[in-house]
Amino acid sequence: MEMKNREAIIETYKLAKAKYEKWGIDTDKVLEDIEKVAISIHCWQGDDVRGFENPEGSLTGGIQATGSYPGAARNPEELRADIDKVLTMIPGKHRLNLHAIYAETNGQKVERNELKPEHFKNWVEWAKERGLGLDFNPSCFSHELSADGLTLSHPDKKVRDFWIEHCKASRKISEYFGKELGTASVTNVWIPDGYKDIPVDRLAPRKRLQESLDEIFKEEINPAYHLDAVECKLFGIGSESYVVGSHEFYMGYALKNNKLLTLDAGHFHPTEVISDKISSVLNFSDELLLHVSRPVRWDSDHVVLLTDELRNIAEEIVRGNFIDRVHIGLDFFDASINRIAAWAIGTRNMIKAMLIAMLEPSDYLKDVEANGDYTTRLALLEEFKTYPSGAIWDYYCLTKEVAVGEEWLEEVQNYEKEVLSKR
Known part of the structure; x- marks a missing residue:
């Protein structure tokens, strides 16, 4: 991957990290945890x-x-x-x-x-x-x-x-x-x-x-x-x-x-x-x-x-x-x-x-729900659907040295041409 693209992924991750931090979510810790799954x-x-x-x-x-x-x-x-x-x-x-x-x-x-x-x-x-x-x-x-x-x-x-x-x-x-x-x-x-x-x-x-x-x-x-x-x-x-x-x-x-x-x-x-x-x-x-x-x-x-x-x-x-x-x-x-x-x-x-x-603030949402505030529960669940989880995912792939985004498709196509098509 070109250095320019790597820098863009890292910068985008930092912006996403800051947004999640507002809800007490440590994205660095999340990436440590996801690796254990x-x-x-x-x-x-x-x-x-x-x-x-x-x-x-x-x-x-x-x-x-x-x-x-x-x-x-x-x-x-x-x-x-x-x-x-x-x-x-x-x-x-x-x-x-x-x-x-x-x-x-x-x-x-x-x-x-x-x-x-x-x-x-x-x-x-x-x-x-x-x-x-x-x-x-x-x-x-x-x-x-x-x-x-x-x-x-x-x-x-x-x-x-x-x-x-x-x-x-x-x-x-x-x-x-x-x-x-x-x-x-x-x-x-x-x-x-x-x-x-x-x-x-x-x-x-x-x-x-x-x-x-x-x-x-x-x-x-x-x-x-x-x-x-x-x-x-x-x-x-x-x-x-x-x-x-x-x-x-x-x-x-x-x-x-x-x-x-x-x-x-x-x-x-x-x-x-x-x-x-x-x-x-x-x-x-x-x-x-x-x-x-x-x-x-x-x-x-x-x-x-x-x-x-x-x-x-x-x-x-x-x-x-x-x-x-x-x-x-x-x-x-x-x-x-x-x-x-x-x-x-x-x-x-x-x-x-x-x-x-x-990446969901589940503890906060549980408290809201327990207090009967179903309006806040629904509103936040919907808002979090468009939070920048994709930026966290791209950064995770980058740090693990696997294809970011749709880059993997080119690898598959090359493998098909060089290996699968000859079977």
């Missing part, structure tokens, strides 16, 4: 959730990646290279979220219930070199034993046992991540189980799921290395009428068994938002996992935008002093646009939302 970036944006087990196979389990933009990663090396490129555009130190289908088995067929830490050794070494944490997910979809849409709740015990063993293996892989990288790995259990049409017996599948989960979590693992999470859903493709792992089921299970509840932004009614659920759940649970996505009429996992709801999610985390209790993961995949750009847009927006929330 680690976003778990999902690996599956880079290859449309194909994984390495059967890259040519079709997705099942209510998952769809639409579009055919050229340049998808075809192997572990390409995927890691793409993620490396994304990390150069994102300020701060973050995490990577892996699915079990991203195991590296050296060309050998290894069933999912037989996966071991050694199949993720390359990911761990890669993460160590970059100072990143890793999170994990069993992959209970796109498999011959999930073809009928049932896994851990399947009436056939042999099928249930296969997926139980897979989830147990996933927990040991997660523990390995935590031990090797010095930061607890969050492993999230999501299953596609449900029915397209109305079932007669809603109870029996849920009883089977409960028993399966009890068996999966039977072995205690040190939370310094590994944390368990369970993810609910309202409906999916092929499970439009009934989902075994509903919100009520998993909320009850998580609270009773001291597991993290996972709230996915796309897993509820179109008018229902997860921002409103955060403070409710954390009244009764120590920690919480978020999957931040953007649903468009359904759980379509669009790239995260800086919407009101994204800002509301961040505001709830900051206002409630929940930063150390909420694990923020991303979950979107768009194959209709440049995949590197999708990662950059979504991740930068999540960090921006957290930064904007930290």
Whole structure:
């Protein structure tokens, strides 16, 4: 960046800093705090959730990646290279979220219930070199034993046992991540189980799921290395009428068994938002996992935008002093646009939302609200929407030596020309 532009960003930051100081907000301290917020970036944006087990196979389990933009990663090396490129555009130190289908088995067929830490050794070494944490997910979809849409709740015990063993293996892989990288790995259990049409017996599948989960979590693992999470859903493709792992089921299970509840932004009614659920759940649970996505009429996992709801999610985390209790993961995949750009847009927006929330005089606003002065509350909330948070963001990017403003787009375009277009 030219010296003239750098000086302009610094000067603009000083002006913005002075404006925020009027409300007792120390922007230098905010920038120290935002750097501690680690976003778990999902690996599956880079290859449309194909994984390495059967890259040519079709997705099942209510998952769809639409579009055919050229340049998808075809192997572990390409995927890691793409993620490396994304990390150069994102300020701060973050995490990577892996699915079990991203195991590296050296060309050998290894069933999912037989996966071991050694199949993720390359990911761990890669993460160590970059100072990143890793999170994990069993992959209970796109498999011959999930073809009928049932896994851990399947009436056939042999099928249930296969997926139980897979989830147990996933927990040991997660523990390995935590031990090797010095930061607890969050492993999230999501299953596609449900029915397209109305079932007669809603109870029996849920009883089977409960028993399966009890068996999966039977072995205690040190939370310094590994944390368990369970993810609910309202409906999916092929499970439009009934989902075994509903919100009520998993909320009850998580609270009773001291597991993290996972709230996915796309897993509820179109008018229902997860921002409103955060403070409710954390009244009764120590920690919480978020999957931040953007649903468009359904759980379509669009790239995260800086919407009101994204800002509301961040505001709830900051206002409630929940930063150390909420694990923020991303979950979107768009194959209709440049995949590197999708990662950059979504991740930068999540960090921006957290930064904007930290620049709010929340303590003052809480006092105003407690005194019943709703006029001042509304007026200030609206005024702060146009406060110069963008100047703080640009300065943060500058100090972290990542692209400022839209400069990252040129980097993506060059990478597409030099790397992606040749795949």
